[in-house]
Amino acid sequence: MEVSETQIKFPAEFLKEKSGEPEESEEASKASPEVPKGPIDMHLHFVDFLQRTDGMQALLREMNNANIARTVVFGLPVKKKWEFFEPDMPQYYLDDNSKCYYYALADQIVAEHYMQLSPAEQKRIAPTLCGFNPTDKCAIYYIEEMFKKFPIWKEIGELLLRHDDLTNLTLEETARVNHPALYEVFEFCAEKGLPVNVHQNSTSVGTHDRFEYLHEMMGVLESHPDTTIVWAHCGASRRVTGKKYWEMIDLTLDNYPNLHVDISWVVYDDIICKENSKVPKEKWVKLIEKHSSRFMIGSDLCGHFDKLGQTMARYNELIKLLPADVAKKLLWENAEKLWFE
Numbered sequence: 001m002e003v004s005e006t007q008i009k010f011p012a013e014f015l016k017e018k019s020g021e022p023e024e025s026e027e028a029s030k031a032s033p034e035v036p037k038g039p040i041d042m043h044l045h046f047v048d049f050l051q052r053t054d055g056m057q058a059l060l061r062e063m064n065n066a067n068i069a070r071t072v073v074f075g076l077p078v079k080k081k082w083e084f085f086e087p088d089m090p091q092y093y094l095d096d097n098s099k100c101y102y103y104a105l106a107d108q109i110v111a112e113h114y115m116q117l118s119p120a121e122q123k124r125i126a127p128t129l130c131g132f133n134p135t136d137k138c139a140i141y142y143i144e145e146m147f148k149k150f151p152i153w154k155e156i157g158e159l160l161l162r163h164d165d166l167t168n169l170t171l172e173e174t175a176r177v178n179h180p181a182l183y184e185v186f187e188f189c190a191e192k193g194l195p196v197n198v199h200q201n202s203t204s205v206g207t208h209d210r211f212e213y214l215h216e217m218m219g220v221l222e223s224h225p226d227t228t229i230v231w232a233h234c235g236a237s238r239r240v241t242g243k244k245y246w247e248m249i250d251l252t253l254d255n256y257p258n259l260h261v262d263i264s265w266v267v268y269d270d271i272i273c274k275e276n277s278k279v280p281k282e283k284w285v286k287l288i289e290k291h292s293s294r295f296m297i298g299s300d301l302c303g304h305f306d307k308l309g310q311t312m313a314r315y316n317e318l319i320k321l322l323p324a325d326v327a328k329k330l331l332w333e334n335a336e337k338l339w340f341e
Helices: 026-031 057-064 105-115 137-148 166-169 180-192 214-223 247-255 267-271 284-289 308-321 323-339
Strands: 040-045 072-073 079-080 099-101 125-127 156-160 196-199 229-231 259-262
Touching: 026 180, 026 196, 026 229, 040 308, 040 323, 057 308, 072 105, 072 166, 072 284, 072 323, 079 247, 079 308, 105 125, 105 137, 125 137, 180 196, 229 308, 267 284, 267 308, 308 323
Parallel strands: 040 072, 072 125, 156 196, 196 229, 229 259
Antiparallel strands: 079 099
């Protein structure tokens, strides 16, 4: 039986200082401890769909076990309802047909747990804000208030917009990246120099011959050129794919310098890797090399972190295929620039 890897791996020389840069003395290192260089998980939900969590100490422990130096931590902007007629409490949004509803306490949960960390531990975590209804034009007032209350946020997101079954399971109006309620949010992020992480499907579950919703993303990228947008999962979801998906990503990255993408969740297994294989397709490896400053990795775990190492170890085959400078950008340098500088 195949044994799953439980750590993300990379050559030790990736961590060496560039030639010509002086190494820090041991005394200086002890006096001012810095977070070690290493992989960054830039897509992790601190809570599950019932807003439960293993907690920050459990996350830090699993980060150490998995060889993860730092993590970008979101809440989940929705909570799953347990309907009275359902015999079993749902654990995930797909467990039954009960609806999800927007849940602002998600941000409070993240903030309170983050504030309990030591200064050294806080350096390893980038908390983000997401607990608002993205179709509500009052969302910007909530964001401004939460930034005053907790001046800790490093991003807005992950915003759950067009999203396979979750769109149909979420109460309220259909959320989309070009909804007018988000325009002021994008401007706020541009002014603050913060990225926005959006889950916005490139197409619908039933439409694979064209990218039905791509124009929505392109319109926002064009109208908000000063806003850095991270496209979660390259715009993919369960059963959301398309012909020559890599070409669509290539052209979009070519045309919009304010766009970054992550390869977390199903896009890696279902689209990037060869069928029934952990090995990425050559065209995707070349695409990551071409746009080396725009791709990042994440686990997309939700509230429970025991599978962190196993999930992040999926990328080991990709790392082996990339030049060292590209691999380092994918592993941590790109994410470091967005969330940890």
